[in-house]
Amino acid sequence: MNFRLPRLGADPSAPFPDPGLALREPDGLLAFGGCLEPARLLNAYANGIFPWYSEGQPLLWWAPDPRTVFRTGAVRLSSRFRRRLRRSGWTATADTAFDEVIEACATAPRPGQDGTWITEEMLAAYRRLHRLGHAHSVEVRDPSGALVGGIYGVALGRMFFGESMVSLASGGSKAALGALALQLQRWGWPLIDAQVPNAHLDSLGAVSMPRDRFLSMVRELVAVPEERGRWTERFGQVPAQALASATG
Template sequence: MPVVCFSENQFYFPSLSRANEDGLLLIGGKVTPERVLEAYPKGIFPWYGEDNVPMWWSPDPRFVLFPPEMHVSRSMQKLARKETFTFTVNQAFKDVIAACASMPREGQHGTWITPEMKDVYTTLHRRGFAHSAEAWLDGELVGGIYGLRIGNVFFGESMFSKVSNASKFAFIRYVQELEQTGVQLVDCQVYTSHVETLGARLIPRVYFVHLLRQMCFPAQ
């Protein structure tokens, strides 16, 4: 059963075994930059629920991508060669997170990217933990992704696309760049068919947490 936090003074991250079948671990507790940085290496991430209540999740299994396993289709290879999109990193973080928050999602009403979440991740961006990758078309931002990098793990938060294949292009280019700089694991959190086509797969949570211990804080 998930833990309910009634007081900030009593806040703590419980054992992952307390998560329910949907992965909900903890209800309540203010989302702060410090707590986010503590949560991710433990296999936990925040989403806001209804009535603006913070909820902390740790789904089992976990949806991840190992960069060497990324699949780039022939059509995406062709798109890259045509140089239809321009790729950048950390050039429009606030615009990317705003676009992710405003994009309608199938089966969802509203967004979990609340103003509070935007503030937290923007602060983490200023501190060098949160990053964005962008796809541009004729000078307009048309796709992107943002998330956190801790050690050799990139924790993807959300993507958006205003034109076909823009988010895929940004994702592929960014994962390729991340791999070159030592990232060994991309956390995609929960299953989506969109990212599955790129090579992501489900792994047991216990294995995911084992990898985090090795990769978030690699030995110097």
């Protein structure tokens, strides 16, 4: 571990270092240590910081520059995939299967990855946030009720911080992201944090945003009052046909 990296203490309410002090290599590494108590996690997200580490590593905190984000009105689904959605019979809901979605995210095989960063400690932490009304899932099911994909993350004010998404059938995660973006746009939430880039996110319309700009938007959006709690009723049911018509 780089000796210059700040170490966080046990107090979950203690402030984080300034994200502008994060390392350039590896990009965005800001601090290590601390805990995953709700107060610590919510403070992190409110300051544009997120935890990311693997089993056997210390708890690592990140604030990369630039930041990968989705504009909620600009998630891109291909014409071919939208044609599939119209025939699929899939339906998206929210917060009806948080545990199932996060478990699937933790255990689904991912090309080029050995193991998962969603440790047992992380699973327990986000389940706590879900029970407190801060963490949410969007789940997509086929007509039989089987889970085909999902996404989960943390909401503060009108800012959604995406954590992970999963496909249990081809395209399931794309449908979950599309449904989330559609509903957030309808609610007036402009941004989904996607943390760091990869080719899959880029293909869905993710863009890079300078960290300073991202942090400025986060400060504005988390300050907007929003009711905390489960999204099941507010989100409703989003049929794939509607999703296919609303995304391009």
